[in-house]
Each structure stands twice: as C-alpha cells, then as structure tokens.
Amino acid sequence: MRGGGGEPVSFARTIRSHGCATLPPARIEGPPPVYRRHLRVGARIVEVAMRERAGRLVAQTETRLRSSEVERLSELVARMFRLSDDLSPFYALLGRDDPLHWATQGAGRILASPSVFEDVIKTICTTNCTWSATQRMTAALTELGGGAFPEPQTLASTPPSWYAGVARMGYRGAYVRSIAKLVASGALDLEALRDAGPTADDEVERSLLELPGIGPYAAAHVMLLLGRYGRLVLDSWTRPKYLRLTGRRRAADSSMRRAFARYGPYAGLAFWLFLTRDWIEE
DNA sequence: CGTCCAGGTCTAC
DNA sequence: GGTAGACCTGGACGC
Numbered sequence A: 001m002r003g004g005g006g007e008p009v010s011f012a013r014t015i016r017s018h019g020c021a022t023l024p025p026a027r028i029e030g031p032p033p034v035y036r037r038h039l040r041v042g043a044r045i046v047e048v049a050m051r052e053r054a055g056r057l058v059a060q061t062e063t064r065l066r067s068s069e070v071e072r073l074s075e076l077v078a079r080m081f082r083l084s085d086d087l088s089p090f091y092a093l094l095g096r097d098d099p100l101h102w103a104t105q106g107a108g109r110i111l112a113s114p115s116v117f118e119d120v121i122k123t124i125c126t127t128n129c130t131w132s133a134t135q136r137m138t139a140a141l142t143e144l145g146g147g148a149f150p151e152p153q154t155l156a157s158t159p160p161s162w163y164a165g166v167a168r169m170g171y172r173g174a175y176v177r178s179i180a181k182l183v184a185s186g187a188l189d190l191e192a193l194r195d196a197g198p199t200a201d202d203e204v205e206r207s208l209l210e211l212p213g214i215g216p217y218a219a220a221h222v223m224l225l226l227g228r229y230g231r232l233v234l235d236s237w238t239r240p241k242y243l244r245l246t247g248r249r250r251a252a253d254s255s256m257r258r259a260f261a262r263y264g265p266y267a268g269l270a271f272w273l274f275l276t277r278d279w280i281e282e
Numbered sequence B: 001c002g003t004c005c006a007g008g009t010c011t012a013c
Numbered sequence C: 001g002g003t004a005g006a007c008c009t010g011g012a013c014g015c
Helices: A067-080 A088-093 A101-105 A116-124 A131-144 A152-157 A160-165 A172-185 A201-209 A216-225 A238-246 A253-279
Strands: A009-014 A027-029 A034-041 A044-053 A056-061
Touching: A034 A067, A044 A067, A056 A067, A088 A101, A088 A253, A116 A131, A116 A172, A116 A216, A131 A152, A152 A172, A160 A172, A201 A216, A216 A253, A238 A253
Parallel strands: none
Antiparallel strands: A009 A056, A027 A034, A034 A044, A044 A056
C-alpha cells in the first residue's frame, strides 16, 4: 500500500461490488463510479476519493499523507467497504432460478461509515422524518465536526441548545447526546460491535436496542451495516417498496420475513437487494 | 391556516 | 405480549 500526494492507496483484496451508499453525506458519481467523502485521519480531515480500478479498490487523497496516516486511512476504508466480509456463502444460495441470481455478480457489499458510532447516530437521524430532514441533521453534524463526522467527545460536550437550534434534531437530540456521552466516557464501546466475532446476532441486537432512540428498525439497519444480515429492515420506505415490487396490496411483516427466510442469515441482505435492484444501472 | 406524516421510538396501560 | 398517544421538525396537502 502506498499513499498521499496523488499516489493512490490501493487494496490488494479484490472487490467486485456495486457499492450502495445508504447514508449521507455521500455522493456517487459515474461512470466510473467515484465515492468521495471527508474522513478524519488522525488529527486532520482529508477528502478521499474512492473508486474501483482494475478489480481493486483505490482510495486517493489530494494531500500527501504520512505513512501512519496511510495506515489509518487504509483501516477506515477497509471498514467502510467491509473488505473482510466474505459474501460467497450468500452467493452460493443464489441458484440460477433465484430471483436474486443477478447479485452473484458482486452485489451486496453495503457501504458503512468508518465508525459504528457514526452509523448509529446517522441511523437515528433517519427515524420518523423525511430524507431531507435526515440530510439536514447529518450536514449539521458534519459542520460541527469541522468537515467530517464529529467525535463522540465533541457531541457529548455540545449543549442541547445546538441540537435543538442548529441541527434542529427535535427529540432525537437528547438520544444522540446521551449515546455520545456514554461512548465518550468509555461506558459504552460501540466499535466492539463490529468485531464481536461469533457473538450471536440476538446479543448484538439486544445491545443496540438498549440504546436510547434505537428500536427494531434502527437495530436492523445498524446490523446490516455491521455485516449481520439476518434482520429485515422494515420501515415506511421498505414496506411500500416491497408491495410495489411484488404487486401485492398488503403484506404483514411476518409474511415478508417468511418470504426471505430461506436466505437464512442473509435474509436481510436478500431483502435489501430485492428492494434496491433498481438502484443499479446495468 | 390546520392536519397529516415521513426510511420510529418510548411510555403507559 | 400487544396497542394507543406523544414526540421535534418541516414539507405536502386540503380548506
């Protein structure tokens, strides 16, 4: 790996993926698809352009990085693209006659945030509001962070008046602030959820549900970003989209779960791919 | 203008 | 266990 000053940081591990950005701020341009965002690398914030080149994921920065920063950036990008995930067991489930067989070309690599903390907070910002409100809230958070998502300590020490008056987060502000305080104080280690290894999904789900502002929808959403694909993300966007795609007039949550149960631990990923196939241009 | 509700969650029955 | 109401905010509506 090399990096800085126009030299790309590249990853030996091949990814064949259609990255799906589920959370702002992110923009995908194309072709060729480029994903850009500012990342906090050590003490400073750098803009990083990430793209696929010859079967490799390449991250490039405008400014030259120290080798320690290259190391750190590599770590962050590997997390975001979940490079340690092996989706082959999922692909093995998708036979020729499977409606999701198309996904075996490399779909399903969910793009996460560099930290679990960021994914948790942003997910709270998607609840019970319009997408434009989510964008407003996350833009304010990024502004507070000086161009990148703020550290837990920053959010913990920011007064409630900022949450209400600037970010206009409404009742979510208290949830976000209290989670930030827990993390900043060391009482809660959200990042450990990413490397929870063989810890059962149920246990991870319970941990998430204990957080203020995190309910069934948010827990399932964060788990998808953690590479735990068993839960279906059920909300006011996915439910109607499912109905539209299947031509059904109504469908209980239980019947949607049943319809995807055959994908086992990948049921939630299969559901997500089923719903977002039209996001992928062919 | 008032009402409804959006990529829900919490509390109180 | 299941369900009603409240909850910040701000667009999209109907009147």
